[in-house]
Amino acid sequence: MLKTSRHRNKFIVGGVIVGGSIFLTRYAQQKLKEWQEKETLEFLERNRKHQHFESIGRTCNQTILNLSAALNETVTRNITTEELIDQLKTNPENKLALWNELKILVFSKVACTIYANVMLVVTLKIQLSIIGGYLYKDPNSLSSEVQERYLSVCQNLMNSGFTRLNRLIERTCRKVLEPVNLTKQLKLSDLEAIFWSIQTAIATDSDNPVEKLQEYIFPEIPETKGIYDRVLKDTIELLDSDEVKSLTTHCINRGFMVLAEQLSEYYNSNGVKENMKITETGEFTNPFNIKKPMAKVLPIMNGFFTKRSLPDQFLQQLIVYEKLKMLSANIYESFLL
Secondary structure, X not given: OHHXXXXXXXXXXXXXXXXXXXXXXXXXXXXXXXXXXXXXXXXHHHHHHHHHHHXXXXXXXXXXXXXXXXXXXXXXXXXXXXXXXXXXXXXXXXXXXXXXXXXXXXXXXXXXXHHXXXXXXXXXXXXXXXXXXXXXXXXXXXXXXXXXXXXXXXXXXXXXXXXHHHHHHHHHHHHHHOOOOOOOEEOHHHHHHHHHHHHHHHHOOOOOOOOOHHHHHOOOOOOOOOHHHHXXXXXXXXXXXXXXXXXXXXXXXXXXXXXXXXXXXXXXXXXXXXXXXXXXXOOOOOHHHOOEEHHHHHHXXXXXXXXXXXXXXXXXXXXXXXXXXXXXXXXXXXXXX
């Protein structure tokens, strides 16, 4: 009787263990299935979001290329050096005055190109990221008319905004460059110091385009209520943020670095041929010590626009710049919350 009771208890315990094991297995399988379904849905959502963001990015880059072409035409049309160059070819009596004016215009043209392109790219990156965030959450949130009206505000940079920028930069270049004689021998580091002086003077000016970027883009803010007014306010807040100001300054610095790199090719390709000779002591002339007179540097810098090497190369760098991509991604994500 005792043995039978013991066997019965074993069967009961065994049945409980087996039954519990089957229950736990089924529970685990169900949870695993739910987890897999959740992971699949999240993966599909992330993939859909990624594809949407990449699509917005391609649209943004194409918009940048289209508008930057018009912007660079605005620079060339408003800062003309051809007339002065044609006059200089006739060897006029006032050629020294013309050369000095050419000096101001060439440096103004370079600085305007760098500043204006950065302002355009940063603004469009912000605008397209905001549009992308709104449309991902609700494809009907922004009509095509609102999107077109919103993006068209960048035209202000080519009109009143550029006039304001050009006035500031030309005034700054005159102050920095008037003391620099045309015959002054300049090393590449001397030119970089001039670029830095221009940037510093602009940064400390009351009309600094980095600090007042929203004013250059939005000279007048319409008093309206609705989705258009909301996206405008979102954009202005971002343009006025410390993060965007810091990144804009960083991009401008990169623009002058591109300019210095292009000038270094001229210095090295020409200067090395002229100066890289073995001296009596058997040493080579350091290419970084090569000097060129200001009057010879000006035609080279002006040629960067004729060949479009400066605006094109700089723009390509801005489009793929990782920090701008990160800014776009952060803005896009913030509007999905």
